[in-house]
Amino acid sequence: MEGEKLGTILITNDDGIDAPGLRALVQSLVSSNLFNIQVCAPDSEKSAVSHSITWLQPIAVKQVNIAGTTAFAVSGTPADCASLGVSKALFPTVPDLVVSGINKGSNCGYHIVYSGTVAGAREAFFNDVPSISISYNWIKGKSTLNDFVLAAQVCLPIISAVLVETKNPSYPRKCFLNVDVPNDVANHKGYKLTKQGKSIIKMGWRQVTSETEGQKMSSDMTNTDAETPKHFDPSSISSEHLLFAREVRGSVIDDDDTDYRRLLEGYITVTPLAALSHAEVDCQAYFKNWLQSVPELSSSSSL
Incomplete structure (x- = not known):
């Protein structure tokens, strides 16, 4: 760390290294002069690739110029970028935090499964590095590029607080955070802790x-x-x-207190996520009883 800076942040995304959301986030973080910023992001758009990784061939990496950062464009997926960025193969140290975004479009409910943005944060989580994914609820014909700047500004307190809090032994290491910023970001209703819904x-x-x-x-x-x-x-x-x-x-759209519902109400939703999605309790109960009967069903069907 340099001077009084809080720590080193690695930025990735799925919209590509030239995407306005990533550039607005990087500019906001650099301008704050609170962090050391590294960038390791896809060289082109990789939206909705989920947590796919490059396995059978090498990935190509090229250094690019983004003021105030050390930045690389990568031919792989968001998960590849996060993995490479925290590996110490590309940068000399492991970052204190990985932030993936800002995505053009919300990532709530079941769409989290598709999201390359969330995968970038999840991959850091797999590698025991605290992480946050950030998305802005872009609406065509209503949103402007300046909304990414505003989204970055309203997320800066969350990013700073997480970096400070990760030094606390009680900070939970069994999850990462997924943040969604409402369309009318200038008039947001504040932060709201939510859970992943089924939208x-x-x-x-x-x-x-x-x-x-x-x-x-x-x-x-x-x-x-x-x-x-x-x-x-x-x-x-x-x-x-x-x-x-x-x-x-x-x-x-869910009717209860879940991420997408609260996002539509104008809140900045903060949703803790884990690597695994557990089945509903009633599913566990059903299949526990069902599995006990499988040998009997198998025997009777063979007669």
Whole structure:
């Protein structure tokens, strides 16, 4: 650590190293002069890749210039970036905190499973490094790039407090934090501790005649401007192939005190997450009784 700085923060994301959310977060942290900032983020958009990792081949890493930081663009996934960033293979020390974001789109409810942003924080958690994932509830036609700046500013107290609190032996090490910032961030209602809900955008498929008819999906699985995904290779498609594109068919929103419900009410939601999602208690009870009967069912079916 340098001087009075609180510690070293590693920044990653899934929207790519040039994404406005990451740049706004980095600028806010650098401007505060409270932290040493490292960046290890995907070299292109990796939205909705969940916790996928690169396994069968090396990843390429290139140093880039982001003022006030030591930064690298990586060909891998957000989980790759977080893993590499805390490994001491790229940077000489392990960071005190990993922050993944700021994502363009909320990451609440069941969508957390899809999120590359949350995966970046989860991967740090796997490596025993405290972490936070941050997302902004971007709404097309209403949000502006300056909202990322405001989102970074309202999250700065959380980031600072976590860095201080991690030095306390009682700080819980069995979870990491997922933070979602409401669309009207300038008029937010404050911080709200929530739990992961079951909200989800219901998806369907439609057959299309060309790759340009598909729509790019943002990290929160909502439609953004129609465009061909960067990883899509039209030359790989022949006349023998059928093309199908995802489309939104509706949504399900929790009614109780959960992350997405409170986010829509205007709160900055703070949700502790763990690596594992445990089944509901009634499921455990059902399958406990069911499993005891399996040998009998198997014997009777063979007769």
